[in-house]
Amino acid sequence: MIRVLLAEDMLMLRRALASLLELEPDIEVVAETDNGDQVVPLALACRPDVAILDIDMPGIDGIEAAARLHEELPECRTAILTTLGRPGNLRRALAAHASGFLLKDTDPDRLSAAIREVAAGGRVVDPELALNALQNGESPLSSRETEVLRLAAQGEDVPAIARKLFLSAGTVRNYLTSVVTKLNARNRMDAVRIARESQWL
Secondary structure: OEEEEEEOOOHHHHHHHHHHHHOOOOEEEEEEEOOHHHHHHHHHHHOOOEEEEEOOOOOOOHHHHHHHHHHHOOOOEEEEEEOOOOHHHHHHHHHOOOOEEEEOOOOHHHHHHHHHHHHOOOOEEOHHHHHHHHHOOOOOOOHHHHHHHHHHHOOOOHHHHHHHHOOOHHHHHHHHHHHHHHOOOOOHHHHHHHHHHOOOO
């Protein structure tokens, strides 16, 4: 029997996942939580074989929880289940020793098979995410655009960035517009988020 810990902050989704997994004859959900801070204490208490972790939870995120689980309970393997399919998240998850990385709209049979694969020591990564990570591995931003975005991420406004980089305010605005366009972002802060998730900042 494969013992599973589920960490997902959306109650309805967590209960649906638990119900689906309980239908499998060889999978047992032994613990559930909606908070990243509870993952390691729960795992130490119930010793699951696999922890299914959402990335975006209250407390520490799922990737940080995976890293801590690897340190404190290495026999518990982890799989990230997420709506945030950005290449940077996949790279962070693999660096945190996660053995699986799947999207939340994964077919239930695929999820069950992935849990079995991870429990057996294998690695399961959504093929579309893997392809995106390979395609988007390098930052599309120039070094100057990255520099401007980094200062913006630190909370500097356009005049301050212009002073620090010895540029005109108009040039800084042009760089920021170019960054937003290249990253297909909604605005400057969304560009910062995308760049951070892709580890380009």
